Amino acid sequence: MENENLKRIAQDEDLMDEFFIKFADEVASDDEPSYKKFRRLYQAWRDDPKIVNDILMTLCGWTMESLAAKAIE
Numbered sequence: 001m002e003n004e005n006l007k008r009i010a011q012d013e014d015l016m017d018e019f020f021i022k023f024a025d026e027v028a029s030d031d032e033p034s035y036k037k038f039r040r041l042y043q044a045w046r047d048d049p050k051i052v053n054d055i056l057m058t059l060c061g062w063t064m065e066s067l068a069a070k071a072i073e
Contacts (some may be wrong), residue, residue, distance in 0.1 A: 009015040030037075045052040045064045053063040062070070 009019050041052065041064070049064065053065075056063055056067065060067075
């Protein structure tokens with residue numbers, strides 16, 4: 001079943017902008033350590049690399065693999 005709030009946002013560009021502003025605010029203010037975030041992201045990537053790469057490409061223009069290569073440089 002589709003979430004009604006998400007459905008409403010998907011039909012309104014102003015709400016889409018607001019969603020990503022809230023998303024960026026939450027990422028910036030989250031106090032969970034980065035290594036814990038990586039572990040969760042890595043597990044999700046191991047479970048379904050395509051969906052994680054699609055999300056990362058949408059958010060930052062890089063895949064999990066390309067970000068890993070940049071981190072090790």
